Amino acid sequence: MLRQNFKIRKYALRVFLIVSLCINILVLIFRFPIAKMLKEIIIDKNDQSIFFITGIDRLIQQIRPSGNLFLKFEGFKSPEGQGWGSPEDAASIMYFRVAYLLYPHKVFTAPEGSKIVRGTEFLDLNFSPSDDWLREMKITNILTFFRDEKGQIRWDYKNLAPDMVK
């Protein structure tokens, strides 16, 4: 009797574990956003889901800034404020990505010494650098992102005249 009870428990546990594993399998195949994203990127050759990343990579590859860069954002403040998927959020991701890609060159979005934690503080500061300041910070390039009312993002790149940079 005891032996049979023991067998039943083992059998029940095995069934439970199989069901758990099947749930995980189904989730990974049908409900896992990363799997869907990987399929798009690798099989469909469509990187739309990480476009903010790959798009910035391609842009930096294209413009190849030669030194420190000033990054400007226009039209990225929304009435709702920062939240997942907001324009502010997009600005922060773009800034993080450019800062990562360009290191050891420095990327400025605000006066030196401005604490940037959430990655959107510069939107509130709305800083416009003077020529003297650009020279002092050894900034050789300015990259501006514009966001229009429809949410379309354009960019403008300016390589500062060599005489401006000492």
Added chain:
Amino acid sequence: MNYIGLTIYIFSIFLLGFAILSFCEERNNFKGGFWKIIAFSFVMGVGATGVLFFFQALFLELSKQFWIYINLILALLLIFSGKGFLILKEFWKNTFKNFCRPVLKKTNIFSYLVAIFALLISFTIVFTNLFFTPLWDIDSFALWGFKSKVIYLSGLNKDSYFYLVEYGFSHLDYPLLVPFVNAGIYISAGNLSQSLGKILYFPLLISFFVILYCSARRKLNSLFAFMLSVMLFSTAPIIQWGSAGTADIYIAIFLLLSIYYSLNFIESFSIPYLIGFSFVNLFLAFTKNEGLAIALINFIVLFIFTSIMGKNVGLFHIIIAGIAVFLFILPWLIWSMDIPKIHENYPSQIKNIFLLDRWKRIPEIVSVFFAHISNLSRWGLFWLVCLIGMVFPRKNLDYLLSIVLFFILFLLYFIVFMISPWSIEYLNAAVLERLLIHLSIPAFFITLDFLSIIVKMDVSD
């Protein structure tokens, strides 16, 4: 790309880990075969490499290339001076004995097939995410990728990065184990390719699975141990954050080894297990800020359990081990003291706990925690079975130690949510799932103990 350099670096990680492992296992009672040695060596090696690189960068004015050679030399010295060769002998004797010979009964085959299928899907996703995509997760490039690049290009030069509050988003004050290990890849390969920064995660995740399995084998037969390990490993958060390129999977693996060594130490009071425990807690403290808190909690819990068992000799050894670990962490604490702490300086925010509006957060915090753990499309049935396992109190070591650790860590994260300057909505979206990955480790041991009671501790095959 320098493939030879890369191979030497990865080999040096294994060798250093193996050298350390030879001090962390009982020579005459070594349980485990090929896979256990490989997995444990790799995890120990990754941790030791990160810490050693930091010390070399701090104290030695050497070219970064030499960091790897010094690792190799140190590994060989440790192997020759320690028990490495004896462990190696055991290793050959036991190779494939414990891991690769599951008993395949007719009734087991279907269960194995389902588990292997789940494991294959998990590793396929991990592999493609690691090797076919750039660093796309925000934390992976804005924190860990950024820091790895800083270490590779500027070393520990504080003016180049650590004082720049403009880069405060990348947590300037975070410990540097992961960036140093990743920088080793760039140094050895002579290449700063983004995808290179993620390659160590693949062997790390294989090691994670093997260590889960080895831990489960303490109490379950090979079939159930395998299925339970796959059950946790194939959950969406583990797959996602394990292959994202962040440090949370490091915390999970070191915590897993810490509990593994704690349980072995309390059962046997054997010093090698305490050495292993000390090493992984040192690595925890060097991985993330919360790793330091987790290491402290691990030491306190081990101390309390050892004192309950009435082993005063063990207590003395734990105190010595704690002091040794602290002395190793001290140079980092001193060096990082003047780095601006502008992100989440929790010790300075602890006073927020006295604010009434922070107590009003409690229902919201509880609800987001439950929303996460009850989410079948993220965690499957893992938390459900763990919660059931928790509510049957029992007097055995595995259960008691795991549940105490679980609740202390839970309390720690709960308090963090209460005092944090960020909203619960933000914390929920940004960090909660990763904190649950840390909590899933003691939860795994609670579940393991519960299942072993159901099948009456059947460890035979």
